[in-house]
Amino acid sequence: AQSVTQLDSQVPVFEEAPVELRCNYSSSVSVYLFWYVQYPNQGLQLLLKYLSGSTLVKGINGFEAEFNKSQTSFHLRKPSVHISDTAEYFCAVSDFNQGGKLIFGQGTELSVKP
Amino acid sequence: DTAVSQTPKYLVTQMGNDKSIKCEQNLGHDTMYWYKQDSKKFLKIMFSYNNKELIINETVPNRFSPKSPDKAHLNLHINSLELGDSAVYFCASTMGGGNHEQFFGPGTRLTVL
Numbered sequence: 330a331q332s333v334t335q336l337d338s339q340v341p342v343f344e345e346a347p348v349e350l351r352c353n354y355s356s357s358v359s360v361y362l363f364w365y366v367q368y369p370n371q372g373l374q375l376l377l378k379y380l381s382g383s384t385l386v387k388g389i390n391g392f393e394a395e396f397n398k399s400q401t402s403f404h405l406r407k408p409s410v411h412i413s414d415t416a417e418y419f420c421a422v423s424d425f426n427q428g429g430k431l432i433f434g435q436g437t438e439l440s441v442k443p
Numbered sequence: 444d445t446a447v448s449q450t451p452k453y454l455v456t457q458m459g460n461d462k463s464i465k466c467e468q469n470l471g472h473d474t475m476y477w478y479k480q481d482s483k484k485f486l487k488i489m490f491s492y493n494n495k496e497l498i499i500n501e502t503v504p505n506r507f508s509p510k511s512p513d514k515a516h517l518n519l520h521i522n523s524l525e526l527g528d529s530a531v532y533f534c535a536s537t538m539g540g541g542n543h544e545q546f547f548g549p550g551t552r553l554t555v556l
Contacts, residue, residue: 363544367484372447372533372547417484428498429474429537431545433486 331356333420335434343442344412350405350437352420360422362403363431364394367417376418379403390414415441446470447548449534455554456524464519464551466534473538474498475517476545477509480531489532492517521553529555 336351354360361380365373377388384396394405403420420434447468456462468475476499477489491499492511506522517534534548 365547370550372549373486373535374547375544378544419486428491428493429543429545430476430488430491430499430501431478431486432488436484436486 331360331422331424331432333422333432333434335418335420335437337437338435339438339440341440341442342410345409347408348406348410348414348439350418350420350439352403352405352434354401354403354420354422356401356422356424358424358426360424362394362396363421363423364388364392364403364405365419365421366390367419367436369416373419376405410439410441412441412443414439447534447536447546449532449548449551451551452549453552453554455556457556458524458526460524461520461522462524462553463521464532464534464553466517466519466548468515468534468536468546468548470536470546472536472546473514474536475511475514476535476537477517477519478533478535478547480533480550482530486533490517490519524553524555526555529553 332355334353363378364376377386379386379396387393418437421431450465474493476491480486489503490509495511508520511517531550535545537543537545
């Protein structure tokens with residue numbers, strides 16, 4: 330069965346500092362990879378996705394992620410964070426053969442401090 | 444226009460009651476999902492429908508019954524509510540397959556007293 334592990338439950342960082350949120354997945358088949366963001370009391374919004382092709386994926390709000398097949402990782406990065414980036418971030422995988430359901434990691438709470 | 448909407452946003456009820464949560468999407472998508480987010484913010488798939496047909500049922504107690512009257516709507520009915528059902532329930536929709544973005548509703552916070 331597929332699983333997703335987000336290695337950090339909380340990441341505190343100062344404004345304008347770089348950040349990396351780590352995600353590892355386990356799967357024996359090809360998967361699609363996603364990062365979603367959840368602002369307080371809201372639904373989830375897609376940041377970026379990896380389907381195939383270039384392993385460096387750029388998303389909204391200045392975020393990017395790199396797919397590393399050998400390490401089964403899909404880490405999310407931003408070179409300079411803002412207070413408004415404070416939110417919960419979820420890494421997820423999707424398997425076409427399983428009806429497209431998303432398997433989520435446990436989430437990483439990014440807290441940006443002034 | 445809201446892409447995926449859910450009603451109600453908040454639902455507070457007593458143990459043993461029966462309640463429903465409604466979801467509608469105006470994106471023309473053919474696949475819809477229900478996810479449950481627990482108090483630790485962990486998200487887990489519950490059900491998925493494709494063109495009104497159930498395609499995923501993830502070992503959810505049979506007190507939970509999804510109903511899809513048409514492909515734009517996926518409702519969730521819960522019988523005999525228990526304390527452990529307290530959570531945030533999210534509806535999502537997509538064009539189908541696993542390679543498309545899922546669009547999420549704003550969530551319904553269910554509190555069972």
